[in-house]
Amino acid sequence: MDTETIKAIARRKTTRKYLQRQITQSELETILFAGCAAPVAGNDWHTMQLVVIQNKELLSRISKAGSIGRKKASDPFYGAPTLVLIASEIYCPYPFHAGQQNAACIGENMCIAATDLGAGSTYLTGFLPGFEADSELVKDAGVREGFKTMAAIALGYPEVADESEKKMDHQEIITFIR
Numbered sequence: 001m002d003t004e005t006i007k008a009i010a011r012r013k014t015t016r017k018y019l020q021r022q023i024t025q026s027e028l029e030t031i032l033f034a035g036c037a038a039p040v041a042g043n044d045w046h047t048m049q050l051v052v053i054q055n056k057e058l059l060s061r062i063s064k065a066g067s068i069g070r071k072k073a074s075d076p077f078y079g080a081p082t083l084v085l086i087a088s089e090i091y092c093p094y095p096f097h098a099g100q101q102n103a104a105c106i107g108e109n110m111c112i113a114a115t116d117l118g119a120g121s122t123y124l125t126g127f128l129p130g131f132e133a134d135s136e137l138v139k140d141a142g143v144r145e146g147f148k149t150m151a152a153i154a155l156g157y158p159e160v161a162d163e164s165e166k167k168m169d170h171q172e173i174i175t176f177i178r
C-alpha cells in the first residue's frame with residue numbers, strides 16, 4: 001500500500017474487545033478533528049451533533065438499554081471506555097437521508113484517525129433501537145431536542161492489536177464503464 005493514509009484505511013478494523021484504559025485527551029481531540037473534517041451536506045454543521053461519553057455510569061446505562069433485543073445479552077460497546085454519539089437534526093433539509101450519510105462520513109473519518117493513532121474503533125448502530133426507546137436516557141446522554149442519533153463510534157485500545165493490512169477483496173462490486 002502506498003501512502004500513510006491508505007495504510008491506515010487498510011489497517012482499520014472493527015474492534016470487538018477493548019482494554020479499560022482510556023484514550024488520551026490528545027488522541028480524542030485528533031479523532032474529533034478528523035470527524036469534523038468530513039464532508040457534510042451543504043456544509044451545514046448545525047444539522048449535526050457529536051456527544052463524547054466517557055462517564056462510566058452513563059456508558060453502562062446506554063449499554064444496558066442498547067443490549068435489549070440483542071441475541072446475546074452482552075455489552076454492545078465491547079467494553080470501550082469512550083463512545084461518541086453522532087446525531088443529526090430529524091428534519092434535516094437535505095434529501096437522500098443526508099443526516100445518516102453525514103454521520104457515516106464523520107464516523108468513518110474518526111475510525112481511520114483512531115487506527116492511525118494505534119487505537120481501536122467500532123462503528124455502531126445495533127444499540128440504537130434500545131437506546132432510542134428510552135427517551136429519558138437519550139436526554140441524559142445530551143442529545144439535543146429535535147436530533148436523532150444515527151450512529152456511534154466506540155473508541156479505546158484493542159485487547160489484541162491487529163496491524164495487518166486488508167487486501168482488495170471486493171472487486172466484484174465494481175462496474176467500470178469506459
Ligand SMILES: Cc1cc2nc3c(=O)[nH]c(=O)nc-3n(C[C@H](O)[C@H](O)[C@H](O)COP(=O)(O)O)c2cc1C
Nearest residue numbers: 012013014015016076104122123124125126127151
Ligand atoms: C452502518 C454500520 C453499522 C454497524 N453496526 C455495528 C454494530 O452495531 N455492532 C458491531 O459490532 N459492528 C457494527 N458495524 C461494523 C461492521 O460489522 C464491520 O464494519 C464489518 O463486519 C466489517 O468488518 P471491519 O470493520 O473489521 O472491516 C457496523 C458497520 C456499519 C458500516
